[in-house]
Every structure is written in C-alpha cells, then in structure tokens.
Amino acid sequence: MRIKRTAWLTACSMAALGFSASLASAEDITIATVNNADMIVMQKLSPEWEKATGNKINWVVLEENVLRQRVTTDIATGSGQFDIMTIGGYETPIWGKAGWLTALDDLGSDYDYADLIAPVKAGLTVDGKLFAVPFYAESSFTMYRKDIFEAAGIKMPEAPTYDQIAEYAAKVTDKSKGVYGLCLRGKPGWGENMAYLGTLVNTYGGEWFNMEWKPQISSQPWKDAIGWYVKAMADYGPPGITSNGFNENQALFATGHCAMWIDATSAAGRLYDPKQSQVADKIAFTKAPVKVTPNGSSWAWSWNLAVPKSTKKADTAKSFVKWATSKDYIKLVGEKEGWVALPPGTRQSTYDNPNYQKAAPFAATVIKAIESADPTKPTLNPVPYTGIQFVAIPEFQAIGTLVGQAVSSAVAGQQSVDAALDGAQGQVEAMMEQAGYPK
Template identity: 75%
Template sequence: MRRSMGILAAATAASALMAGSALAEEITVATVNNGDMIIMQKLAPEWEKATGNKVNWVVLEENVLRERVTTDIATKGGQFDVMTIGGYETPIWGKAGWLTPLNDLGADYDYDDLIAPVRAGLTVDGKLYAVPFYAESSFTLYRKDLFDAAGLKMPEQPTYDQITEFAGKLTDKSKEQYGLCLRGKPGWGENMAFVGTLINTFGGRWFDMDWKPQLNSDAWKKAIGWYVDTMKKDGPPGISSNGFNENQTLFASGHCAMWIDATSAAGRVYDPKQSKVADKVAFAKAPVAVTPNGSAWGWAWSLAIPTSTKKADTAKSFVKWATSKGYVQRVGETEGWVAAPPGTRKSTYASADYQKAAPFAATVLAAIESADPTKQTKDPVPYTGIQFVAIPEFQGIGTQVGQAIAAAVTGEQSVDDALNTAQASTEKTMEEAGYIK
C-alpha cells in the first residue's frame, strides 16, 4: 500500500508541477455518466488537494455529451477545458487543429505502457491528441447459472444462430427474465455501436468503394431483421430507451440471460458491490455470422483538451493524473481491482492483483488488441472504423440511421421501410458532402 501511494503521490506531484503558476484555477471537465467516470469524480479531490486547483464537472448522458462537446469544439466556444471523447472524434478533430497535442506529459507518464492499438487510434501524424481513460472491445456476457439449469453450453466463439437458440430457451417473461439484452437507444454511439458490428459480421458494409451507401442491401436486411425479431421475442420491454447504462443495470439486477456489449462492463457486473449476479457471470467472444471481420468493436473513452481552453497547463495536469499508472493503482486500492479502468495500460494486465480480481482480463486484452479498424468487413470499403465510419459526416448519418432502426424495433416502421429511409437520407448527406454525384 505504501509503495502504491508513493506512485500516486509522485504522479500527482508531477501533475502539480506541470500546472506551473496556474494554481487555484478551476477547470471544467465534460464527461459521460458511466461507472468509471463516476469513480474519477470520487477520486478527483486528491488531485485538487495536491495541486490547489478545482474541477467543475459536467456529467452527461452519452448522446447529450457527444452533442454538447461537438458543438462547443466546432464553434470554439471554450465551455470545456477537458472533454471526454472517443476514437472516432480524436483523429478527425486533431487533424482539424481543434485539439491540443498531448505528447509532452513527461517521461514519467510512460507512453510505452499504453496499449499499442489504443494509442494508435488517438494519434495523427505522430501526435497524440487524447489520452485513454478506459478502452474496450465487445463480447458476450451470460449467466452461467441459467445456462447450466437449462442444459446449455456457451461456446468460446458463439454464432448468431446459437445466440438466437439460447435466447429463446432462456426467456421467461413471467419472471422478467429476458434471453438477450441489446442496445436500442438511437444514436451513432448507442444502438449503432452494436448494430455496426452486427452489419459487419452479417457481411454488410456502410459504403461500397465508390462511397455509395449500402443500407438497403440484403446483408443489412438480414442483420436488422434478426435484431428486430430477436428483440421482439426475447428482449426486454422499452428497448428503444435502453443504452449501455440501462442494459448494464438490467444485467446486473438479474434480468438478462445474455448481453452483447462493451468489455468495459465486465468490471462492474463482476463486482459484488454493483451486481447481484457477480458470482454467476461468464463470458465468450462477440458472436459471428457470415464473417468474423468486424464482429467486435474497438473504442477508447479518452480525455482531450480543446485548443480553445485558456487553462491548458492545468488541464494537462488533470488528464495526466487521471490516466496515469498511479491512478489505476489508486482505483484498485480504493474501489477493488475489479473496478480498475480497463483497456489502456499494459501494466494493468501485468498486475497480479488485477489478474486475480478480473478473470476476464486476458480475454478483454486479446479482444482489444485484435480489433482491426482496417479489416472490418467481408467486402472492401473506402473507410476505416469498426462500429463507426471515420468521416466527419458519420456522426449525423449514424444518428439518423439509429433513429430509423429504433423505429423498426418499436414497430413504427417495417425493416424494409426503415432501411429505405436510412438509405435515402444517407445518400442525400453523401451527395451534399461531395462523396457521390
């Protein structure tokens, strides 16, 4: 304990020195209301005490956060000194000159400890424009007790056909037990994060090599047809209101037999302080259908500093502290090692304490390291990104498509009508942006 406190003290002291003369400043940090960020808020007074600075927190639901920070950075509003953004925004905004490079946090930050593909996804032309707070791929969480009772066995690599079979056998609506929980809340980073991987593994793609949208192709119809049918038969009620946090609550409270979502959820559903089923959880890889390509996503919630801030030194001090090895150690000590922020540092996965507390560690690390944004589809595509398309227009496109698919799930539209609507709106956007004529 004494040694790890020393590590954190050294990191905090270094952060304080980085703040230079900018003592007693207040920085505004915009972040998402996920569990790991709530822990960051809980521990932030330690940084405040060491540096003399203060944090003004703006904590938002995922879709709202994305909208607010996008508006602020595009207008150079300067409302936030630190933003929580992801692997989609970072390279686009960094290239546009909207983010402050973060290559100068000091040798003690240990950049080489950052997991290579996560770091690469936040880097443009050799400059790191955000530092990862936690990173994730996706996989299948399931209730081993329910599987055992039903005489079912989850393979290490399930198929979507098997998931369908399992969900049908494990749904018992009289007990509010649902065979499969999936994201349904519309948004490019909500329902479309899952749907993007579903499309990939069913053999679909967003665009062909000429940037023509493919949203009403047979592969999309089969994938979305599966999604809509399965959610109607074996999903929980109100799916169009369920995003990551809502599904995590459903699973942790015992209402889901299976849940396909972010690997970062494992630390919370395995934590007996946060989960009623902590001792009943097991995991497998994300399911596959036609191709394994792009069946599991790659994402990093990261901390970035907009160039509009007037408190860059203090902001750097904070992001260094919050993404340091010492911070990971501190979370392990105060919250339990199962709650340590995952997916960012090799040293976390080398830790005997973490390995002991997190039986999913090796699987998660392998999934993150193998998520390839350049080999994400069966057929060739002109873009990178697994569950997103790395072009500025995708934020609007993904949200519009997500709304159309949510309408299909709720029965407001048929699958064909929803996809035709999505195809038309995406074609219009791509024509206006000059990708197609």
C-alpha cells in the first residue's frame, strides 16, 4: 500500500508541476553534468521524472575539467550534442549575453521564482532574463576535526587567520597515522586549484588585474599567497597534491585523513551524513581564513542547469530543469536520501524547512556566507572586474587554467614559486594584449 501511495503522490507532484505523462510526445534528451555527489543524486532520482513524463535521459557524467571542455566546445560550435548542460555562475552570464542559452523565465508561476536565493538568481540573470536555474550554490569555509583539535588543546576561532591555520596544521599533522593537518585543492584548472587559490590571493590583498587590466600575477601579494600555499602543502598536506580536486579532498576528509579542509560549503551535507562520512560526528566548521582583508576570502559559486539554444528539444529540456530545481525535487531528496543531503544554497524554503534545520547544523552559516559574498568587491583594491574566484571575462577560462598549471608545477617542485608566477605573468600579458585589453 505504501509503495502505491508513494507512486501516486509522486505522480501528483509531477502533475502539479505541469508535466504530461503522454508517451505520444516522449523524447530522449542528453544531459551533461559534473560527477559531484549532488548530481549523482539527481541522476539516481531522475527515473521519477522519466516515469511521469515518458521521456528518457542519456546521461554524460564527467569530471569537472572535462565537463567544462566538452560543454564549452559544444556551446561555442552550436553542435547541439547536449539538451541540458550543467554550467557555473561564470559561464551563465557570458553565454546568456552571447545568445547561446535559452531564457528560463517561463517555467510557470508554480515554479516560485521568488523563493530562489536573491544573489544566486541575480548572478544568472542578464538584462532581466534568467539564463540558467540553480541546482546548488555554495560559498567556502573551513571544516575541521573537533576531536583532533580538542586532543591537541586547540580552540578554533570564529574567524581564523592564515597564520593560525598554519600553526594549527603543524600541531595536528601526524603523517605516521595518515592524518594530514591541511587538505587543499591542487589539481590544476581555473575551477579546481584556482577556485581556492583565487580566494587565498584575494585575502592576501592580490588581484588578477589592476584598473588598467594589467596582469598582477607576479606581484608580491601573489608570491606571498602562493608561497604560503606551497609550503603548507609540503609540510602538512597529503601526498599527490596535484591530483587532488574537490572530490578527492572530500574523500580524504570523509575517511579521516584531514584535520582541516578549506573548500566549498556544499561539502558539509556529505561530511555530516553518516552514510557517506566516517567522521560525521567529529567535524565542525568556521569561516574561511583571512590574511590582509576579508574581501574575497570566501567564494560565491553556483552549479546550474541550462538549456542551450542549439537543442531541438527545448520544451522537454525545460520540463526536466524545472523538476530538478523545484521545491518538490528538494523534498524528494530529503525523503529518499535524508534531509542533510538537500542541494544547498538555491531556495529560501530549504532553509525554512525544520527537517533541514535539524539535520544540517551548518545551514545558517552556509546561507549567511552565500549571501555575504560580494563579487563586486573581491579584494583589497578596486578592480575592473567582478567575480571572487574567477574573473567574469571570456578569456578567464584559458588564463585561470594556465596559472593553475604554473602553480601546480611549483607545488610539484618542478620550479620555484617566483619562477612559476613570473612565467605566468608574461604569458597572461600576451593573452590579454592579443584579446585587445584594455577595451
């Protein structure tokens, strides 16, 4: 009886969202997404939508760097390989302005656009049109093992400094037991190591470009920030730094190998979930560290579902993105996967939900971090760009990845920090000149 009732309730929810179960118009659509845990849940639950609509999904689930390459090539060439793309808060306004994305303002009044978190929605809007809908959003903060800190006699402050982070890492690192004081991203890529390192440079008072669009990568704040990072990883980090991105560090932390991890707030849902984390009852969190300025010390990011203009199945694609980012989908995740597993940062109703408040002690901290991150003031000095862990210009993908590779070479000991950043400075200067900056 319970199974029948669940199926009926699911069908009713689908009907309320405006879906038709008619097989006569059924279509196959292809979705490209990243292999992060929230998207794996979306893939797992998607048969609910398929059953209600008669449509079928072909999934292309890729590692983050590969996903970006594939969807960027597809959107720029208009080849139409994908009907739905998972893209970030960086790509959405650029591609929307270029006319490459389908506006998503017509999903219906029952979608409740007013429930979307305002700064997240604003970041996906160009000239008053919404060009993607948020699947989850995040800022960044510091996660740590409270049991390890208590044993070492350390009390984590509400707003730690980077000097304190290094001090604590030195006290809690025990490589003989496979416990590393600090885990940080090292896999090269503008959305991998440079996502974190962008915030590190920001809080050290550095910037990507000055007001004349001259690259600042060889400046002293950059060298101080990257110098701190390279030393910290050598002294307190796990092996294989240059292969560790978000997913790899999350696995290290969840299996007890990291005393501290500075990364995305979206990780908290998995780390507090005893089904996915061996340390679920042993972790705590605090703000992202600061050095010279709090500006840009924690990032602002969203993963979103977008419908490219090149699709020939826009209506079916819109049907899915509406379902996967709706309040009913979020409720479905809570019922099927546990309330701690809700996709964070997209809807106010998530944070008003008492089930989520009870299951997710980090919820209030996360939403405050998301709402307080200011992409218009990403660092100490005025800059000509917006974006905290990225620069909102089309050229940044190539620039950020180039610099990420340079930093990776320094972490691997292939060259000094100064040599890596000086070399990157020259290359980025040439790239900006070729692109016609200042414009």
